[in-house]
Amino acid sequence: MAKSIKEIAQELNVSKSTVSLVINHKAEQARISKELEKRVLDYVKKVGYKPNSLAKSLATGRSNTIGLIVENIGDSFFGPFALYVEELLRKKDYHVLYSSTLGDPQNAQDIIDFMLEKKVEGILLAPTVDLEEHQRKILEHKVPLVVFDRNSPEVATHYVHIDNGDSSLKACSHLQSIGCENFGLVTIDSDQPQMLARKNAYLQFCEETGMQARILHLPYQNLRQKGMTTLQNWVAKNIELDGLFFTTNYLCILGLKSLRTEEGKNFDFPLFSFDDHELFDLLNPKISCIRQPLEPLAKTCVKVLLKEIDRGVSSPKEYVISTDLIKR
Amino acid sequence: MAKSIKEIAQELNVSKSTVSLVINHKAEQARISKELEKRVLDYVKKVGYKPNSLAKSLATGRSNTIGLIVENIGDSFFGPFALYVEELLRKKDYHVLYSSTLGDPQNAQDIIDFMLEKKVEGILLAPTVDLEEHQRKILEHKVPLVVFDRNSPEVATHYVHIDNGDSSLKACSHLQSIGCENFGLVTIDSDQPQMLARKNAYLQFCEETGMQARILHLPYQNLRQKGMTTLQNWVAKNIELDGLFFTTNYLCILGLKSLRTEEGKNFDFPLFSFDDHELFDLLNPKISCIRQPLEPLAKTCVKVLLKEIDRGVSSPKEYVISTDLIKR
């Protein structure tokens, strides 16, 4: 059914080269006559020719595809982010090959290998732990790489991210401004730099204001199982708490769920989330948050990556996107 | 940097065939001696050979990739669904090429063409309007196709879906059982079969119970702009309403947002959503819903598609997944 250039050439009694040149709009430059050009074009249209892009990529060395590697395409940050990326790249005639690592380095390795084998022209990566070596591998293959959201400082790459420290300070100030004098921080037991930055800003705020720091580290592994009771116990123990600052939206959701569980013991202090969520403005009490502006984030990632692809790999830079404080 | 089989062969003073056969674990079958096999294997490992999967696919006709086409990878149904699909296929050594149509047939056409050109081995499609022709095209190319969630009845394909009518009846009965005697239906102005099925079940329920049918059709286009006020006016006009049944979760969210807007006029009747949402159990009043079991849905889609790929295209069948009624 699907005809190849070879077949078309035979059926038209011309050479493969002619057909290929015409199809790729190089008829003029190759001095193909207008008549023949039209004959080929018409026939190509008639039989509904579709190029085999594998062969094409093999011959040209270009795949017009970029890889997007995230932790979880199903979550409320990466999903919409991926959509923006796809939209932006569609306009530039690129396609996106996405994949989720689920935080598993083995998955990440497989995905990266797969993408390199597929000859993606560039990779957009939100790294999880222990990915330094893979990043190096990508760079060794001369494949442009842009890292976003998280970063492993040991490998120098282009890095697009929000200002975690500054945003975190904004959050603290907001909580203070609405009357919280003893709010705690709930974060994840992980040394991801963005998490550390958020925590450190909180600590800095404590130091500057003299507020006592109260920090809960929830386990990164099996958060679902242990997280809720740990949080409940912690809140029960620290009765002087009058506000909670969650360093991610999924932690905040977990907080909402666990603090609601014991019907009578509803908390009655403000919650603040780093990262927005579709329904935060519907909840009671309303959740204020830091919102990562997805579109600017995606735009910057795409712009930087495309530039790398166009002009070749350049020396790594950092790109900081500022966040919005959403008061509710 | 990246060596090819050809280079490796030269450097080892053997033929390309030998290297290829060894790499593909066909050394024994091709009577390559153990010693040579080891020599090749060692060298291949040493130089970190990675096959060029474009060339491989071109030669074998297999891409080990399947396409997943949804409306919006960023939404709370398709995102997590996609993750399940990816996980399931990863186990079978397949990779997923996803893409979002955003409901635009032109996008859909481009995406399908792209996927066919990339020689995906099968396609999983949640069709939007006017996709009949594309589905035909896919089938013409002899590419296995499984349609899910929505369906255009004009083209016969494998179709995995939930039982919309039955689920809708369950929803109605539930609302009745908790005391609603005059609940209305809020749906979308679209002739997608699954929406019609949900509506028709409601009508059937009305007929059987004698309840007066009250249906609001919100515009599919620019829902965001017009939806809220339309809904507000409708609810204000129909004062006898004592419950609302939304045919999708995004309509329910819209409902929550618009009915909350006028602070004083909070509604005080139950809402029911077709499709769950991560935060529905946190809202007040709690939202009961029909939940589409994502995992069984994904499992069935993948199973059917892989079977088609394995055994060749077979005559279309329907697969119905039953839903869960979540009472809150």
Place this chain on the structure above:
DNA sequence: TATTTCTACTAAAACGTATTAGTAAAGATA
């Protein structure tokens, strides 16, 4: 010893495309 069988490989073709060097025929130049 002449023939067959086995061993351990390799040569060659194929997948479908892009690209560059080459060429035959016609036209222009001197």
Place this chain on the structure above:
DNA sequence: TATCTTTACTAATACGTTTTAGTAGAAATA
């Protein structure tokens, strides 16, 4: 008319792999 240009193409090679048919030499058979 002999040479140079231009026109309008095509042949050949390359991309990196898989696969099948083939082959030289050794071993076994008769």
